[in-house]
Amino acid sequence: QVQLAESGGTLVQAGASLRLVCAASGRTASCYGIAWFRRNLGKDRDFVAGIEWNSGRTYYADSVKGRFSISRDKSKDSVDLQMNSLEPEDTALYYCACSKLFVQASSDGFQYWGRGTQVTVSS
Numbered sequence: 001q002v003q004l005a006e007s008g009g010t011l012v013q014a015g016a017s018l019r020l021v022c023a024a025s026g027r028t029a030s031c032y033g034i035a036w037f038r039r040n041l042g043k044d045r046d047f048v049a050g051i052e053w054n055s056g057r058t059y060y061a062d063s064v065k066g067r068f069s070i071s072r073d074k075s076k077d078s079v080d081l082q083m084n085s086l087e088p089e090d091t092a093l094y095y096c097a098c099s100k101l102f103v104q105a106s107s108d109g110f111q112y113w114g115r116g117t118q119v120t121v122s123s
Contacts, residue, residue, distance in 0.1 A: 002026045002098045002112040004034075009117030014088055020081040020117060022096030033103035034079045035059075035110065036070065038092035038119075045095065049081060050103035059103055063089075086121045093118050 008020040022034060035050030049070040050059040058070050069082040079096060094117050097110035 002028055002031060004096050004098060004112055004114035006094060006096050006114045006117040009094060009119045011120045011122065012086055014086060014121055014123050016086050016121070017082070017084045018086060018119060020083065020094055020096075020119070022079040022081070022114060024077045024079070024098065028077045028098075030100050031098040031112075032101055033099050034072065034096055035099070035103055036079075036081045036094055036096050037107055037110075038090075038094045039116075040092035045107045046092075047105035047107070048094070051079060052103055057103075059105075061105070083119075086119075088121050088123045091119060091121045 003025045005023045012018055031053050033050055033052045036048040037045040038048050039045045047061050049068055051070045051072050067085045072079045096114050098112040099110045
């Protein structure tokens with residue numbers, strides 16, 4: 001089992017920066033990759049960014065390229081999501097998730113999920 005806990009979400013104004021943290025515990029060695037997803041107002045969970053745990057290879061949704069950056073800290077078993085130039089459209093509940101097999105844009109490929117942290121961007 002892998003436990004994931006997100007933190008760092010809050011209310012900010014458009015243009016601000018925010019850093020989310022995903023703290024992993026348990027059998028973290030089973031995570032091939034960790035990704036961030038977001039869901040807003042009953043919509044499906046959308047892929048935001050992902051990182052392969054060992055190689056550090058990163059993946060981004062087109063909507064956040066150039067603004068968001070994902071990184072991992074192996075010593076802390078954590079994955080950060082640095083979000084810059086936030087827009088009201090970034091408002092969502094942000095989740096981190098662990099995949100034992102690969103990093104992909106579909107949430108179906110992820111076995112473990114955190115409860116999420118709310119990010120609200122005001123205009």
